[in-house]
Amino acid sequence: MMGAILKRDLQLAARGTSGTGLSLAFMALFVLLCGLALGGSRPDLGPGLLWLAATLSALLGLDRLYQPDQETGALAQMHLSGASGLAIATAKSLSFAITGLAPLIIATPLLALLLGMDGPAIIGTILSLIIGAPAITAYASVTAAILAAQRGSGVLAVILTAPLLIPVLIFGTEAANTFASEGIAAVQFRILAGLSFIAVALGTPATVAALAANRGPA
């Protein structure tokens, strides 16, 4: 069942409903504006800016995660056809990670070149983003599930998710910065991985509970 939901979501995304292009465009524009506002390339700020750009761009697409399916009744149908809450939440989170987050991480090296970052810094940023991706996905999924029945809740989703993501952002940026000197074994990477585990452990049941609360009779 999980596979079926994931396949459906990926097919929908392939036909252009996931807003991946929009997120990518926002991310590129964000980096471009940062470059202009900060007066040219600032490789020292690169990891932080890329983390910000990736996180904010990913959160922009949050209202496409559960809200359309809640509105059309697709979520209710998945539930009726016997998919467990866990299966729905996991499949939806995976599809968000694949269609909403992975393209942004893939685009990171190109944007890093725009900021004038060097090799180790770029690799560090990508690695830290990959390790932090479960945390971003998990918290994004909770907020999207909580707001599933609210139309036009894009900005609110960002406001709700951002505070939860602050520790991830702090350690993600620090991990990217220390990669050049200490490599992947740096303590910041381990903390980041720990934050990701906590986020998944907290976020998955909360997503299931929020979807259930939005499904039931009012």
Added chain:
Amino acid sequence: MFTRFANPQRFVGLARWLTPVFGWGAVIVLTIGLWQALIASPTEVEHGDTVRIMYVHVPAAWCAMAAYSSIALASLISFVWRHPIADLAARSLALPGAAFTALALITGSLWGKPDWGTYWQWDGRMTSVLILLFIYIGYMTIWQVIEDRKRASRLAAITAMIGWVNIPIIKFSVEWWNSLHQSATISQPGAPGLAPELLTPLLLMAFGYTLLLGWLTMRGMLSEIAQARAARKPAPAATARVEAL
């Protein structure tokens, strides 16, 4: 006790006499506490007169964290047992809690300027308290935007319980990161502790703040119950008009 006050009517009975106790208690304790803190207590060796900011800053921070933890606990009770009063308590604690958080941040930065030479430092303690303020704002927004009362209460409870992860981060931030902020002085065994003439007004103020928090929350809960009753009963004027038609 737990199920007894699940009945709003019984709770109102309790709240009727508890609310004035909290309210007048807060007035009396805060008056004595403020007099002790601002006038009677001696200045501190290192801080001089700025130590007096402590008496408004520390209790505000304590209450901000206590209020959030209470929201999380009440949310858990409301989520698991659908306890209506726990639900009201969680909702009514949010605004005073957010106000105490803002007060802690403001007084903290006013204290930071003379003592550390800066209003703000991006370190663990200050940042995590600022995050707490945003979590409060997010929590209150959930209640605002979701129209359906029952659904809002379940979704807000989930939000509150997730946001609770921030509380241990605040508590231990001064130990995990190097911070300008001083670490736990009173509660830790073996900590330097506080001289009794400074500790007494601090504890008085903390008690007064807690009573104030209790009073504000009780008032909020009573007003929620009154609103719910008013919504259930059709307004007399409206009924009259229907009958006239």
